[in-house]
Amino acid sequence: MKQTHKKLTNAAQSIAEMIEKKRDLYIGVSDQIWEYAETRYEEHQSAELMAKVLEQEGFTVQRAAGGIATAVVGSYGQGKPVIAILGEFDALFGLSQKKGESLHAPVMIGGNGHGCGHNLLGSGMLAAAVAVKAYMEEHKLPGTIRYYGCPAEEGGGGKGFMARNGLFDDVDAAFTWHPESVNAITSKSCLATCQVYFKFKGRSAHAAVSPHLGRGALDAVELMNVGANYLREHLIPEARLHYAITNSGGISPNVVQAEAEVLYKLRVPRSEQLDDMYQRVCNVARGAALMTGTELEIQFDSGSSELIMNRTLEQLMYDQFVKLGVPVFDEMDNQFAAQIRNTLTDAELKNNLPAELANKNLSDQLEPYDPVGGIFMGSTDVGDVSWKAPTAQCTVASVALGTPFHTWQVVSQGATSIAHKGMLHAGKVVGATALEVLLQPELLKQAKAEHAKELDGRTYQCPIPVDVNPGPVKRQS
Numbered sequence: 001m002k003q004t005h006k007k008l009t010n011a012a013q014s015i016a017e018m019i020e021k022k023r024d025l026y027i028g029v030s031d032q033i034w035e036y037a038e039t040r041y042e043e044h045q046s047a048e049l050m051a052k053v054l055e056q057e058g059f060t061v062q063r064a065a066g067g068i069a070t071a072v073v074g075s076y077g078q079g080k081p082v083i084a085i086l087g088e089f090d091a092l093f094g095l096s097q098k099k100g101e102s103l104h105a106p107v108m109i110g111g112n113g114h115g116c117g118h119n120l121l122g123s124g125m126l127a128a129a130v131a132v133k134a135y136m137e138e139h140k141l142p143g144t145i146r147y148y149g150c151p152a153e154e155g156g157g158g159k160g161f162m163a164r165n166g167l168f169d170d171v172d173a174a175f176t177w178h179p180e181s182v183n184a185i186t187s188k189s190c191l192a193t194c195q196v197y198f199k200f201k202g203r204s205a206h207a208a209v210s211p212h213l214g215r216g217a218l219d220a221v222e223l224m225n226v227g228a229n230y231l232r233e234h235l236i237p238e239a240r241l242h243y244a245i246t247n248s249g250g251i252s253p254n255v256v257q258a259e260a261e262v263l264y265k266l267r268v269p270r271s272e273q274l275d276d277m278y279q280r281v282c283n284v285a286r287g288a289a290l291m292t293g294t295e296l297e298i299q300f301d302s303g304s305s306e307l308i309m310n311r312t313l314e315q316l317m318y319d320q321f322v323k324l325g326v327p328v329f330d331e332m333d334n335q336f337a338a339q340i341r342n343t344l345t346d347a348e349l350k351n352n353l354p355a356e357l358a359n360k361n362l363s364d365q366l367e368p369y370d371p372v373g374g375i376f377m378g379s380t381d382v383g384d385v386s387w388k389a390p391t392a393q394c395t396v397a398s399v400a401l402g403t404p405f406h407t408w409q410v411v412s413q414g415a416t417s418i419a420h421k422g423m424l425h426a427g428k429v430v431g432a433t434a435l436e437v438l439l440q441p442e443l444l445k446q447a448k449a450e451h452a453k454e455l456d457g458r459t460y461q462c463p464i465p466v467d468v469n470p471g472p473v474k475r476q477s
């Protein structure tokens with residue numbers, strides 16, 4: 001028993017040392033992807049950078065994996081087990097922001113920015129995969145380590161398309177992380193979701209002279225939204241329904257708008273509840289078209305499944321986190337975090353933060369692992385992978401405490417020393433966990449048995465219909 005413990009401690013330490021040796025490489029990749037700030041399915045430079053580094057590090061690389069232009073898979077080793085490390089690299093629209101600033105200062109008005117820290121997410125996982133590969137090579141371990149460069153997590157369902165196209169079919173276990181302000185194991189599931197465009201086509205006319213000749217597409221969008229808001233009362237309490245008007249038809253009030261479009265996002269706790277809600281929202285749209293005499297086109301955009309939790313792998317990841325500790329921040333990091341903190345409201349600072357961190361700028365602790373779980377009221381396309389194989393995730397402190405995500409504050413912090421420390425640390429925790437699965441086949445067996453029990457005979461049904469293809473957001477001219 002003692003012997004095993006020694007071996008395990010050394011494995012985590014080896015991963016940590018190997019990541020430290022190449023820290024400049026990973027920081028360089030992360031900062032470069034931060035600069036590219038490419039949004040869903042347009043991450044061509046980011047994906048190519050990942051592909052090049054994977055090749056340099058001795059992985060066999062598949063570009064445009066699964067027929068998805070910006071998906072990359074790097075593979076090393078042979079046969080079973082196949083361990084997947086999931087990376088992302090997409091940015092968000094409209095969040096352009098200068099790095100290292102404690103006030104809102106876009107680099108380019110209307111430009112994009114890494115408001116969810118996916119530059120760190122992808123680079124940290126690259127570090128994990130390269131370190132596991134090096135350990136496997138040195139110790140001649142059997143099995144396969146794969147880095148998945150997954151595009152379009154932000155509303156594009158990248159991993160759903162990758163899962164639908166069979167890229168995770170032979171995977172035995174999957175791991176990833178997400179930047180956050182706290183260090184914790186992700187033990188809550190999330191909501192299954194889909195995103196759908198409703199496009200209305202009417203007839204333009206002079207709004208004052210001949211309104212009777214027009215058919216208002218914007219009227220249809222407004223009526224649809226009124227209908228959807230009435231529908232809300234009759235949905236299950238955990239359901240979430242959001243919309244954004246993506247084309248209001250124009251800026252002239254004296255024109256009857258001939259075209260208008262609204263993008264809906266639907267969320268429910270379980271994938272099997274999604275179709276019923278989708279059909280009901282479609283009926284509301286059809287009603288709006290009927291009321292206004294407009295034509296309706298329904299265009300499914302993307303979707304993702306809820307997370308299937310795996311306590312075996314979560315516990316394993318927690319154990320590695322305990323061994324490795326948490327990222328250590330210095331005085332400069334604390335000073336900048338304090339400046340960011342000054343830009344946050346009291347409500348933001350209190351949101352979901354443990355009481356003992358309330359007066360700190362950066363987390364210096366690991367949250368206790370809570371296998372009771374519950375549901376996080378958001379969504380992630382890691383859910384789709386978790387249906388295919390046992391999956392575990394963690395968050396690592398990479399931003400000031402209380403920082404809300406999808407904001408300029410995350411973009412600003414995303415290329416600083418705070419973020420770099422969190423990213424490298426995430427690589428160590430995830431890399432060490434992946435390596436443990438290779439070193440302890442009985443643990444993987446246990447994780448797989450738990451996965452089968454959790455699914456209880458259900459199989460993965462991709463929430464994205466077969467005739468829907470991945471693609472960038474179409475901008476209105």
Ligand SMILES: [Zn+2]
Nearest residue numbers: 116118153178
């Ligand atoms: Zn994210």
